[in-house]
Amino acid sequence: MCRLSAIVSNEYFSPMENIMALETMKEGHDGSGLGMILRDLGGEFEKLKGFPILSGICTNDGIKTLDEYMVKVGFKTKHLWTPEISLKPGMNIKKRDFYFARAYEYPQWALEKDQATRDNLLLETRLALREIGLQGQSMHIFSFWPDLITLKEVGDPLEVGEFFGLDKKPVLAKKILAQGRQNTNYAINLYACHPFFIEGFCTMTNGENTAFVPIREFLTSRDYPGYVGYQSDSEVFAHILHYIRDHLGFPLKYYKDVITPLFDREMEERHDRPAIELIKKVLRPLTIDGPNCVIGIDRDGTSFMVQDAKKLRPGAVGGVPGKFALMSEVCGLDAAIPDRDTSKDVFPMKYDMVMIEDDVKEIKIWNQKHGSMSTVSYQ
Amino acid sequence: MESKTRLDVNGQLSVKDLPYIIHWNPDKCTRCGKCTAVCPNQAIEPGVFVSRLVSSEGSLPMPATVRTTFHGIRQVTDIERYCVGCAMCSLVCPNDAIYPEYNPANKFLIHKNKGGVPHKRGGRRNDPSLSTLDRLKFTRISMLTDPALDAGRHEFHIRTLLGRNLSPDQLPLTVKDEELFLDETVFVPPVREIFPIRIGGMSFGALSPNMWEGLTMGVAYLNEVEKIPVVMCTGEGGMPPRLLKSRFLKYFILQIASGYFGWDEIIHAIPHMKEDPAAIEIKYGQGAKPGDGGLLMAFKVLDLIAKVRGVPTKVDLASPPTHQTKYSIEEAVAKMITSMSMAFGFRVPVYPKISGTKTALAVLNNLARNPFASALTIDGEDGGTGAAYNVSMDKMGHPIASNLRECYLNLVKIGKQNELPLFAAGGVGKRGNLAANAAALIMLGASGVDIGKYIMQAAAGCLGDEYNRCNLCNVGRCPKGITTQNPRLYRRLDPDLVAERVVDVFKAADSELKKIFAPMGRSTQLPIGMSDGLSVDDKAIAERLQIDYAC
Numbered sequence: 001m002c003r004l005s006a007i008v009s010n011e012y013f014s015p016m017e018n019i020m021a022l023e024t025m026k027e028g029h030d031g032s033g034l035g036m037i038l039r040d041l042g043g044e045f046e047k048l049k050g051f052p053i054l055s056g057i058c059t060n061d062g063i064k065t066l067d068e069y070m071v072k073v074g075f076k077t078k079h080l081w082t083p084e085i086s087l088k089p090g091m092n093i094k095k096r097d098f099y100f101a102r103a104y105e106y107p108q109w110a111l112e113k114d115q116a117t118r119d120n121l122l123l124e125t126r127l128a129l130r131e132i133g134l135q136g137q138s139m140h141i142f143s144f145w146p147d148l149i150t151l152k153e154v155g156d157p158l159e160v161g162e163f164f165g166l167d168k169k170p171v172l173a174k175k176i177l178a179q180g181r182q183n184t185n186y187a188i189n190l191y192a193c194h195p196f197f198i199e200g201f202c203t204m205t206n207g208e209n210t211a212f213v214p215i216r217e218f219l220t221s222r223d224y225p226g227y228v229g230y231q232s233d234s235e236v237f238a239h240i241l242h243y244i245r246d247h248l249g250f251p252l253k254y255y256k257d258v259i260t261p262l263f264d265r266e267m268e269e270r271h272d273r274p275a276i277e278l279i280k281k282v283l284r285p286l287t288i289d290g291p292n293c294v295i296g297i298d299r300d301g302t303s304f305m306v307q308d309a310k311k312l313r314p315g316a317v318g319g320v321p322g323k324f325a326l327m328s329e330v331c332g333l334d335a336a337i338p339d340r341d342t343s344k345d346v347f348p349m350k351y352d353m354v355m356i357e358d359d360v361k362e363i364k365i366w367n368q369k370h371g372s373m374s375t376v377s378y379q
Numbered sequence: 380m381e382s383k384t385r386l387d388v389n390g391q392l393s394v395k396d397l398p399y400i401i402h403w404n405p406d407k408c409t410r411c412g413k414c415t416a417v418c419p420n421q422a423i424e425p426g427v428f429v430s431r432l433v434s435s436e437g438s439l440p441m442p443a444t445v446r447t448t449f450h451g452i453r454q455v456t457d458i459e460r461y462c463v464g465c466a467m468c469s470l471v472c473p474n475d476a477i478y479p480e481y482n483p484a485n486k487f488l489i490h491k492n493k494g495g496v497p498h499k500r501g502g503r504r505n506d507p508s509l510s511t512l513d514r515l516k517f518t519r520i521s522m523l524t525d526p527a528l529d530a531g532r533h534e535f536h537i538r539t540l541l542g543r544n545l546s547p548d549q550l551p552l553t554v555k556d557e558e559l560f561l562d563e564t565v566f567v568p569p570v571r572e573i574f575p576i577r578i579g580g581m582s583f584g585a586l587s588p589n590m591w592e593g594l595t596m597g598v599a600y601l602n603e604v605e606k607i608p609v610v611m612c613t614g615e616g617g618m619p620p621r622l623l624k625s626r627f628l629k630y631f632i633l634q635i636a637s638g639y640f641g642w643d644e645i646i647h648a649i650p651h652m653k654e655d656p657a658a659i660e661i662k663y664g665q666g667a668k669p670g671d672g673g674l675l676m677a678f679k680v681l682d683l684i685a686k687v688r689g690v691p692t693k694v695d696l697a698s699p700p701t702h703q704t705k706y707s708i709e710e711a712v713a714k715m716i717t718s719m720s721m722a723f724g725f726r727v728p729v730y731p732k733i734s735g736t737k738t739a740l741a742v743l744n745n746l747a748r749n750p751f752a753s754a755l756t757i758d759g760e761d762g763g764t765g766a767a768y769n770v771s772m773d774k775m776g777h778p779i780a781s782n783l784r785e786c787y788l789n790l791v792k793i794g795k796q797n798e799l800p801l802f803a804a805g806g807v808g809k810r811g812n813l814a815a816n817a818a819a820l821i822m823l824g825a826s827g828v829d830i831g832k833y834i835m836q837a838a839a840g841c842l843g844d845e846y847n848r849c850n851l852c853n854v855g856r857c858p859k860g861i862t863t864q865n866p867r868l869y870r871r872l873d874p875d876l877v878a879e880r881v882v883d884v885f886k887a888a889d890s891e892l893k894k895i896f897a898p899m900g901r902s903t904q905l906p907i908g909m910s911d912g913l914s915v916d917d918k919a920i921a922e923r924l925q926i927d928y929a930c
Contacts, residue, residue: 210521210900214796214908221794248547251557260903263536264572275552275559281570282545285797287904308903310528 002194002206003180004315004328006295007336008303010360011322012042014170015151018178019161021325021332025180033181034157035193037202038149039297040174044081045147051078051103052122055142055150056129057190058098062138066129073125074107083151084165093155093163101149101171123199123226140190143197149173152193174360175297179204192231195296196238199226203241203296205234206328207311211289212236218285219243237294240286245298252298253366253373254279256353259288260308262368270371295326301358309350317354317363318345321378324356324363344376392456398487398847399464399479401454407476410450414468414477419849419856422462423477426453452477458490465842465849467858481846488769498769501852501862503667503806503832504761505773507845510806511780511920515819518914518929521900530890530897537892538608539827539905541658542570542728543753544798568753569728571657574601574609575905576817576888578881579758579804579829580634580660580732582614583641584675584684584696585765585852587869590839590861593877597838599627600878601885609885610657612829615673615698617641617687620648629654634732635719636662637672638698640688646722655727658753659719663702663711663742664734666762666779666805668771673698676766678855681864709745716751728753735759735777735805743786747795754800756829757782761806763832763843765862766853779805780823784924787824787908796908800826808833809845813884814891823924824908835861838880839872 003025005018015036022034045053058066070077081101087093110118126144133139142150149171153160157180161167179194194204209215212233219227219239224247227239237259244250244258254276261280267273280287290308293315297303305315305326316330318340325336333345344363348354351369356362363376394400401423415423432445454462462479469478491498521527545551551565578598583591594611601609608630615636622628623645633656635642664670675684675696685692702711712731719729730753733742739757746752759779764772783803790796803825807816809832817828835841839861842849852862860872896902899912906912914929915921921928 208521208900210519211904211906211909213911214906217791217796217908218794221791221796223794248550249554250552250559251554253557254559272558272560274561274563278545278550278552278561278567279559281540282547282550282797284540284544284904285907289901289903289906291900310533310900310902 002328003332004204004206004293004295004326005178005180005332005336006176006204006297006303006326007323008175008326008356008360009323010174012172012174013176014172015166015176015178016161016170017336018176019157019166021327021335022157022178022180024331024335025327025329033152033154033193034160034178035152035181035195035204036150036176036178037143037195037197037297038151038171038173038176039147039202040301041147041149042172042174044079045103045149045171048079048103049147051105052144052146053101053103053149054126054129054144055101056133057096057140058100058133059136059138060097061136062133063098065132066139069129069132070104070125074109075104075125077102078105079103081149081171084169086162086165086168088162091155091159091163093153093159099151099164119199127225127228145197145200148197148200150195150197152190154190175301175303177202177204177295177297189231191229194232194234196232196235198238198242199246200299201238201242201245201296203234203238203294205237205292205294207290207292209233209236209288209292211287214285215240215288222247237288237292238296241296241298243286252302252304252355253353255304256306256366256368258283258286259294259306260350260368261287266369269369272371293328295328302355304353304355305348306353307348307350314347314349316345316347318342321361324360326354326356341378344378346376392458392490394454394456395482395484396486396490397454397456397461398482398485399462400482401452401462401468401477401479403452404476405449405451407474408451409474409476411473413471413473414452417467417471417858419465419467419851419858420463421460422455423452423468424455426451458493461487461491463849463851464846465851465858487847499766499853500769500772500850501763501765501767502843502847502850503763503772503845504776505845505847510761510809511778511915512806512816512819513810513812514915514917514920515913515926516915516929517818517895517899517912518927519912520898528897528900528902530893533897533902535893535896535902537575537889537896537905538572539575539907540570540800541573541610541754541827542800543568543750544570546795546798566725568751569726571610571728572608573657573827574607574885574889575821575827576813576885577609577632577802577827577829578611578834579831580612580614580632580662581765581831581835582616582673582675583618583687584616584679584864585614585862587857587860587863587872588683589869589872589874590835590877593838593872593874594834594881595622595627596874596878597881598630600882602630605882605886607885607889612660613641615640615662616675616684617644619687620644623648624651624653626653628652628656631656632658632660634660634662635715636698637700637702638696640690640696640698643689644687649722655723658728658730659723660756661715661719661729661731663731664736664758665764666734666758666760666776667764668767669734669736669775670700671767671771672700674766674853676853676855679864684864712742712745712752713749716749720751730754730756732756732758735779735782737777739777739782739786740789743789743799747790747793747799752799754802754826755786756802756804757786758829759803759805761809762804776805779803779820781923783820783825784823788925790824791908796824802827802829804829804831814888814895817888818892818895819913822906822909822912824910826905826907834881834884837884838877
């Protein structure tokens with residue numbers, strides 16, 4: 001089963017911390033890939049917060065196509081980051097031509113428009129490039145969003161981290177999701193590699209999604225251009241998050257009520273019972289049937305962990321005020337933040353949704369059954 | 380050598396022309412007469428036979444031939460009194476002396492049109508071949524990263540929704556202090572949570588009082604004691620007034636069809652109803668006899684039925700093929716749904732039932748645009764009926780699997796797959812695989828299924844099959860007492876035993892559905908449209924249903 005490693009902090013840190021945590025969880029992944037999403041970037045990106053960053057991989061031909069397209073749309077390159085590739089003997093990684101994260105200036109016309117129009121432009125551009133890139137596999141485009149970079153490659157996570165030179169010259173960030181992949185029933189494909197991104201929302205998941213097909217059909221029939229892909233059955237978790245937050249405007253905690261609704265008999269303590277009863281019916285096709293643990297970051301910067309009742313071994317969340325880790329295994333948590341009060345660790349059960357807000361001050365636990373929010377005190 | 384008597388047999392048939400041939404053993408027969416008494420079609424009668432006996436008397440062998448007569452059972456070869464193969468004779472015979480055997484070389488249909496009247500019967504399509512539903516297999520088994528569930532210990536929620544679900548874009552919710560609030564001034568259509576296998580429409584009239592009583596008791600027990608929310612459709616013909624005004628009404632779907640039989644009583648009972656019915660089903664068509672109306676033969680229109688339906692006794696009750704007061708689908712569906720919804724204060728789901736047809740999509744698209752349409756039931760060609768022309772049953776209609784799938788995929792295309800539930804009927808459990816057929820249809824996109832013949836067979840021992848066995852439902856001579864209004868026949872059926880078997884059937888189906896869903900890792904929601912779970916060993920079927928081919 002895939003291993004998940006998320007670290008959030010109010011100070012910049014290296015993605016190698018996530019990778020080293022994955023290394024301790026190695027029993028659970030088979031080195032079939034590493035995916036990372038870095039948010040709230042530091043270093044050379046610290047002063048580029050407002051500029052959308054395109055992350056991807058191109059062939060030498062693909063980069064020309066990409067440049068032509070971006071010029072045509074009116075994007076101007078602001079800054080280019082490429083990893084310092086270090087392909088050592090013995091590494092089981094096939095190097096591709098051009099890995100990049102490139103910050104752009106918006107086209108002039110877009111600057112005069114509202115945020116929603118600009119967001120839509122980023123989505124359309126990403127999807128168009130992705131589509132063009134599918135021809136001859138000339139481009140893999142993972143994300144296009146301000147202050148966010150995605151890195152993905154097939155191979156052992158530690159090797160991939162070293163391959164990207166992150167051990168020597170890391171890209172620093174305050175929130176990083178990383179997944180060590182155990183490829184299961186789908187072909188090894190970079191687009192199947194977690195974490196998944198859509199318009200500022202990111203999730204990664206372990207476990208198979210047995211309700212994948214009806215969920216995919218529901219999302220693709222929403223007539224929304226971003227709901228495409230699905231090389232992995234887990235991509236739907238990111239899109240469900242986007243759908244309920246961006247499209248329906250639900251508060252984040254209702255993600256839990258949508259993907260793992262309560263039985264009617266369990267709703268007694270909920271003040272919003274009429275609303276969740278209706279949601280359960282109307283969004284019935286978005287119910288997951290697990291076993292899944294989902295870790296993600298909302299567009300507003302809140303990171304969270306949630307799982308369904310069939311997930312027999314819960315993930316673990318813990319840390320110290322200012323730095324927390326959300327891991328699929330407790331050994332990953334130990335690796336990421338060893339000096340913490342382990343008695344404060346949270347192992348979310350079937351009714352729980354753990355949330356850490358953008359300021360990374362504390363862990364909040366939303367209990368779906370009781371309808372209550374509690375906070376882990378580190379006083 | 381020509382016999383001295385004439386051998387003219389003009390117009391006569393032999394037993395070899397008939398669908399069933401009676402085998403009678405004179406050595407075992409005690410001549411009790413039970414078989415001839417029970418035979419519903421008078422296909423056997425006492426006969427006199429001649430026997431040649433060679434015997435010798437005296438001290439020396441002196442064989443001599445003696446011809447004697449004896450009494451026995453003879454099969455009648457009159458086409459109107461053909462043996463229907465019901466085997467009631469075998470059932471009542473104390474000494475296993477008699478049984479009918481199917482005659483595959485029969486010429487029954489060639490001869491069964493005397494007086495220019497085509498063969499009419501009850502029952503189902505006489506096609507014993509393997510249906511598509513029985514060819515579907517569940518091949519997505521959870522392994523390793525996604526362990527299969529324990530069907531015996533894990534909590535399963537095998538329920539479905541009957542009723543119109545709002546589009547997510549119409550959710551009347553507002554956010555205040557990070558909480559969602561429902562705007563209760565906005566109309567939210569009624570939706571029922573039910574067990575995904577329903578008892579389809581079989582009328583009080585088509586069924587005997589004992590059968591009806593047994594079914595209703597079983598349904599009430601399932602709901603109230605077993606907590607399995609099974610609902611049952613009344614068929615066209617209303618229901619006994621006492622039941623209409625009882626608290627059990629909520630377990631019943633009231634059907635209205637083109638004859639409106641029983642609706643006078645229903646309308647008058649509305650002010651006295653303690654509960655709303657589960658739903659209203661508007662019958663536009665029936666899978667077994669598409670394009671035909673309902674028909675309750677005069678034999679069955681006895682006092683009680685006449686009273687409930689508000690008609691004279693002993694007259695044929697024919698419902699027209701279409702709702703005569705309506706002109707088009709749009710008008711029929713929209714007006715009927717609206718008026719029915721209004722009659723019950725918009726608290727009851729109202730939906731149409733049509734027979735399987737290539738034009739189902741047109742109906743579906745029409746319903747999709749009607750916000751009061753609560754569901755659509757499609758009844759495939761393998762559905763049953765109490766009375767129809769044989770040609771309608773055998774040759775008319777559309778198989779349910781592709782019809783349902785096509786409709787579901789169309790709903791997916793327009794994004795309304797959760798808004799308008801589809802129910803599938805016709806041949807569910809044809810070979811006894813009730814849960815498997817139901818699960819397969821659910822994974823093809825049905826929200827639930829209806830059963831009719833299955834429950835008659837399982838709960839009351841209906842004798843019908845795909846070899847034209849029995850099928851006497853139309854003439855009121857059901858030898859099991861299921862589809863008759865003759866008290867001497869229906870007293871053969873104990874309502875308590877019927878109820879017991881109804882409960883058995885649904886409890887067993889519930890367990891079997893778990894045994895199907897557990898290895899596929901599904902327990903929280905019914906796997907509606909989980910088509911990746913299915914495979915079939917035929918490429919053409921796989922392509923048509925858009926599922927995997929496996930061999």
